[in-house]
Amino acid sequence: MQKKTAYSFPDEILEHVFSFIQSGKDRNAASVVCKSWYEIERWCRRKIFVGNCYAVSPTMVIRRFPDIRSIELKGKPHFADFNLVPDGWGGYVLPWISEMAGAYPWLEEIRLKRMVVTDESLELVAKSFTNLQVLVLFSCEGFSTDGLAAIAASCKNLTELDLRDSEVDDLSGHWLNHFPDTYTSLVSLNISCLGSDDVSFSALERLVGRCPNLRRLLLNREVPLDKIANLLSRAPQLIEFGTGTYAAELRSDVYSNLAEAFCNCKDLKCLSGFWDAVPAYLPVIYSVCSRLTSLNLSYAPIQNPDLTKLVSQCPSLQRMWVLDYIEDSGLEVLASSCKDLQELRVFPSDPFGEEPNVSLTEKGLVAVSSGCPKLHSVLYFCRQMSNEALVTIAQNCPNFTRFRLCLLDPKIADYRTLQPLDVGFGAIVEHCKDLRRLSLSGLLTDRVFEYIGMHAKKLEMLSVAFAGESDLALHHVLSGCESLRKLEIMNCPFGDKALLANAAKLETMRSLWMSSCSVSLGACKMLGQKMPRLNIEVMDEKGPPDSRAESDPVDKLYIYRSVAGPRFDMPPFVWTMDEDFASELS
Amino acid sequence: MENSVAYEKATELRLGLPGIDEPAVLSSVKNNKRPLHDEKSGENGKSGQNERAPPSKAQIVGWPPVQSYRKNNFQQAKKSESECGGIYVKVSMDGAPYLRKIDLKVYKGYPELLQVLENMFKFTIGEYSEREGYKGSDYEPTYEDKDGDWMLVGDVPWEMFITSCKRLRIMKGSEARGLSCSGV
Numbered sequence: 001m002q003k004k005t006a007y008s009f010p011d012e013i014l015e016h017v018f019s020f021i022q023s024g025k026d027r028n029a030a031s032v033v034c035k036s037w038y039e040i041e042r043w044c045r046r047k048i049f050v051g052n053c054y055a056v057s058p059t060m061v062i063r064r065f066p067d068i069r070s071i072e073l074k075g076k077p078h079f080a081d082f083n084l085v086p087d088g089w090g091g092y093v094l095p096w097i098s099e100m101a102g103a104y105p106w107l108e109e110i111r112l113k114r115m116v117v118t119d120e121s122l123e124l125v126a127k128s129f130t131n132l133q134v135l136v137l138f139s140c141e142g143f144s145t146d147g148l149a150a151i152a153a154s155c156k157n158l159t160e161l162d163l164r165d166s167e168v169d170d171l172s173g174h175w176l177n178h179f180p181d182t183y184t185s186l187v188s189l190n191i192s193c194l195g196s197d198d199v200s201f202s203a204l205e206r207l208v209g210r211c212p213n214l215r216r217l218l219l220n221r222e223v224p225l226d227k228i229a230n231l232l233s234r235a236p237q238l239i240e241f242g243t244g245t246y247a248a249e250l251r252s253d254v255y256s257n258l259a260e261a262f263c264n265c266k267d268l269k270c271l272s273g274f275w276d277a278v279p280a281y282l283p284v285i286y287s288v289c290s291r292l293t294s295l296n297l298s299y300a301p302i303q304n305p306d307l308t309k310l311v312s313q314c315p316s317l318q319r320m321w322v323l324d325y326i327e328d329s330g331l332e333v334l335a336s337s338c339k340d341l342q343e344l345r346v347f348p349s350d351p352f353g354e355e356p357n358v359s360l361t362e363k364g365l366v367a368v369s370s371g372c373p374k375l376h377s378v379l380y381f382c383r384q385m386s387n388e389a390l391v392t393i394a395q396n397c398p399n400f401t402r403f404r405l406c407l408l409d410p411k412i413a414d415y416r417t418l419q420p421l422d423v424g425f426g427a428i429v430e431h432c433k434d435l436r437r438l439s440l441s442g443l444l445t446d447r448v449f450e451y452i453g454m455h456a457k458k459l460e461m462l463s464v465a466f467a468g469e470s471d472l473a474l475h476h477v478l479s480g481c482e483s484l485r486k487l488e489i490m491n492c493p494f495g496d497k498a499l500l501a502n503a504a505k506l507e508t509m510r511s512l513w514m515s516s517c518s519v520s521l522g523a524c525k526m527l528g529q530k531m532p533r534l535n536i537e538v539m540d541e542k543g544p545p546d547s548r549a550e551s552d553p554v555d556k557l558y559i560y561r562s563v564a565g566p567r568f569d570m571p572p573f574v575w576t577m578d579e580d581f582a583s584e585l586s
Numbered sequence: 587m588e589n590s591v592a593y594e595k596a597t598e599l600r601l602g603l604p605g606i607d608e609p610a611v612l613s614s615v616k617n618n619k620r621p622l623h624d625e626k627s628g629e630n631g632k633s634g635q636n637e638r639a640p641p642s643k644a645q646i647v648g649w650p651p652v653q654s655y656r657k658n659n660f661q662q663a664k665k666s667e668s669e670c671g672g673i674y675v676k677v678s679m680d681g682a683p684y685l686r687k688i689d690l691k692v693y694k695g696y697p698e699l700l701q702v703l704e705n706m707f708k709f710t711i712g713e714y715s716e717r718e719g720y721k722g723s724d725y726e727p728t729y730e731d732k733d734g735d736w737m738l739v740g741d742v743p744w745e746m747f748i749t750s751c752k753r754l755r756i757m758k759g760s761e762a763r764g765l766s767c768s769g770v
Contacts, residue, residue, distance in 0.1 A: 079648060081651070082647075082649075082652070083647055083648060084648040087687070088686065116685075141685075142685050165655065169676055169685075169753070193655070347652070347656060348652065351652050381650065381652075406650055408650050410649060439651075465648075465651075491646070
């Protein structure tokens, strides 16, 4: 402890000041001011975010921060979402839970993304953290409803259970019965990913009925439409609701019950679900539409005119997720009706079809960019694009923070000029100075990367596929994008030279993924030797890298900075290129 | 300069679909998250390289970047994986921190299945006898059947096994021995 002078603050005051600093980044900054600030800060930090669970070990985290109440961990790389990371790769949460069980008995919040969570882990969570309030398992896998039963039975203070997009082994719907009758604190429940035919509906009804603070309820597809009215009538205070399957034979009693139930939900602002939706039952939500700020129809097979008619009733929309059934015409209506729109995602209804099945083109996106001044986040799948459209979009929306465009046909050119789309994406990065996330697609040369390196100074995450011609492309990005944290690349013809020339840059980033590119084994080994604080992981399911020539390209490469050294839980198809590996083989 | 040649190649006018001359990369799929579109190509459980059979393009792993649960949404058939021809069951092993998934339809019988399990989890299974179960190893392969009972793998005929098996668990130690004495 620092010797107190008349001019220094007592620790308690500093601690009190720090309690107003919530952001991890700011806390990190405060902690490097001086040793005493480091000490005070680490004792009073309550919330921690670990963007890559292998960047640091649980022991190190616990050693530095002795009293954490909220932790967020991320495991697999983003491309795992698209089947590029084989099973068994890693991202196990058990080692973290085991160590935190002893160190953080007062842990209140656990948020995990793309991690492997076993029933054993969940049972340990249930046993160790009696004060647990929030459990979010986002795109996780490896557990079953048995694990959920353990959580339900033990976590008396649970307010939020969110299984968003996770893959859960459904053994029985009866896990819901494990919430004791005395349990009434549920605020948010997301079970939309569950597939069981046997979600115990009566247990769900009773649970919903006895939790007066329930504000968010996202059901799974198996909950039939005719049960919804009853459920909603027990929870008219809901703010966010996700239906189950939205199809049933049209029956006037079911219809009117539903309409009444929705009408009574005066606080309802967000709707989702709508699997298998049929147009007949859409009007039951009309009473809610004018208040809706978020609408997710991305599972609904409804088409125009029903779809557009629905959208036109929702003038307060801020977030809209929909399938490309909306078509250009529907997006034009969206543009004229929804002036508060901030986020738009348009998903493909037929991603593998070779012919377009809907009339959704660049025109829809241009219309929305023109009509919606607050639009800042876009994910758009379509089949054609032009530089002219992209330039228009960029000029209309200089406030973009996230722009992800996916042209379904890789390497497709500007359909009007047959030129690469370099200029169009160049305009996006040039006009949108706050752009944090960008996904490229279409025919792209090294030029687009030159624009990105030159202009995209706030860019944090870049996703690239089938683009560029030479190492210059990668070099532009690594040398120019000052804020870059995550870079993921698939099927691009570059690698070695740019990586080796920008090796130091990789330590300033969270991670780099490259699959089906031209990175040689030799370059990986060299990086492994040069950069001890990077984990260079080569992934190849066909066999060990030393069975091939140094100049052979590696199948998949995942590079990330770490203070924990190489990991020990790698499956047989992952090799770390650390100093030992390189010297062993030479 | 090599750059301009590559540039020209990439931008040359063509009547075919772009992207074809790049090798379509298909992983030999041990990956269990199989998009259901595989059923269109008519070969399920078959891993490895698809020929680029005209007229349809080869599917490229990871493209387009759509998550599996979205792709699966549009199959008219029931979501259950058995609809696409495979019988997928989860496999766990006591002490291993991860689950694997396998397609029982791919195997012709118990010897093949056991071999695969041994390779997958890097252990050896003992000798099987009807009376005494698996001897010679600490591990025993067990499965949960349709009725929720835990059975020893091998006790019932193969065809019956693959239709009734819900999941596999490789048990370790005394728990395993308990099962082998139970008989069917």
